[in-house]
Amino acid sequence: MELLDKTLQSIAGLNESAMKEARERLDNLLKPPGSLGVLEELAEQMAGITGHTRPTVGGKSVIVMAGDHGVVEEGVSVAPQEITRQMLPAFIRGFAGISVLARQAGAKVVVVDVGVAGGPVDMPGVVSRKVRPGTGNITREPAMTREEAVQAVEVGIEMVMAEVGQGATIIATGDMGIGNTTPSSAILAAFGNYSAEEVTGRGTLVNDDVMAKKTAAIATALQINKPDSADGLDVLAKVGGLEIAGLTGVILGAAASRVPVIIDGFISTAAGVVAAAIKPECKEYMIASHLSAESGHKLMLEYLGLKPMLHMDMRLGEGTGAVLGMNLVDAGCRILNEMATFAEANVMDLEEDRILK
């Protein structure tokens, strides 16, 4: 709890003066003001996050948190729980989706076992930080205790701080956990005051039968656990997941380190919702990457006030959408750094209609 408290205390707002200076330069670049849209917003946000008026993207890491879910007993997923564990070697060995896209982005993949079912994942490269071997079945009991939730959040904080210490300038969030759309939907329902029907999507390969079980499980989980939406950690502990808690820590830790954090899809955004409930200021450090094909994702992003850049109908998780977003953040910074202003370029100024030379 000490690390979490310290982290929360060190999260501050963006650097307004760096943003103002960046905005002024952006408005004077060789283009109509605002015509590069979100690229300009990213550049300005990066200035505010880093405090540099000419921010750049350097080292990149994607932190993939893996955890299992007791609720799979209720038949909410068509994939067997073992897949969570079995995917970790593929992440490390470089041929999973996130491995390929992280390699393209030039990002390091950090794989953390924060709550995979069974014993430790014995695989070189997997960071072993298991808080417990999977959550409880949320239709009967809380996912975890409040202490376990804090512990998992602190794993995320430690992971992101280690990455920043080794030179990461931008962090992407990723998840692996069979069944984890169910707790993510429950989190959305708890904070957004939605019904189970409104927040339940098809997840991965879900058919009508599984869909009905999933909706019922979410409704029951909320009824049984009565998560308190005024208390982020309570919701996380009662209906969340260990990887979701880990990612909550990654987001809080990134904000405390003044490093931007690119949010992936439905699971990562659920962690974003929890992080924002715990410390609203951390929202300013978040960058939404893509709009997932999972139906509740749109509601979550709206709840957070984030606008996704990529509309690719992706729904794999692992951080695949988030690492694709790294190129866009880099593009925004390059616009700010490498484009000339009208004055620098000696071109007629569009706005003031004057010839500068």
Next chain:
Amino acid sequence: MELLDKTLQSIAGLNESAMKEARERLDNLLKPPGSLGVLEELAEQMAGITGHTRPTVGGKSVIVMAGDHGVVEEGVSVAPQEITRQMLPAFIRGFAGISVLARQAGAKVVVVDVGVAGGPVDMPGVVSRKVRPGTGNITREPAMTREEAVQAVEVGIEMVMAEVGQGATIIATGDMGIGNTTPSSAILAAFGNYSAEEVTGRGTLVNDDVMAKKTAAIATALQINKPDSADGLDVLAKVGGLEIAGLTGVILGAAASRVPVIIDGFISTAAGVVAAAIKPECKEYMIASHLSAESGHKLMLEYLGLKPMLHMDMRLGEGTGAVLGMNLVDAGCRILNEMATFAEANVMDLEEDRILK
């Protein structure tokens, strides 16, 4: 006309067997089938375009066509016509928006004067292929003759063929031309049977007064010229633009060369609409990059049946959105090439629920 005819004759459909083989591999990769959404569709389309079951992205070029518009006499733009000419050095010297983003993407920038007002643009690096020094004022006369339209289209075909000859494996379209949202809107109205009001957006920095003039100019242009929507070249010549004609040629030439062409925003998509009217098969070679902040762009993309990947509120043109899309096409190809199948990875198969090892 001979080059255009020859080009149209050599445009064929996609390679179905390469697509089928790519699709099969995509379905067997270490992920639920379809869960990488548009990345998978891009990989499949790339297989169909190139005929290779494991396509890759190699050399990249963005072709920026520049031309002026007689209709600016009507006060449809707040920027003076001279800006078109003045931006070309910035493109070449590397500090315009397209220069920066093309550099990030590793793409060559090809700048073509196909119709800039005044004499030749005397600037090393600018390809001088002026068909005429700007179009006629479309509220009073056709933009150009049918012969001039064909000539400008053929400039585009020659440009793209030269790039492909030098190793380009993917082409992006870009435009520069003060006032060119006006003819682009007129093209949309002509093909989509829309009113001037429905297709007129604010373009760059347009205020209410200019907006009214622009809407009126588009209505008059359609009334005076009576473009025949059954005849793509007729619409292009009567209410189009020289850079739009050049880009129409780029798209047709790319399709004839079996090379994918990433379409930028409103102006480039207008060229796409014309190209599709001339040769519908060329649509299969198009990849939509972003959804422009220009309001009519959505209608154009729907008309073509294309789905934009990036929602960035960009409206600069120059090819800035299209070159950002190159990274996504590359990502799709990498997924197909670098991810392992379940069999290759010896992981439990999600679909068949069996352990392969």
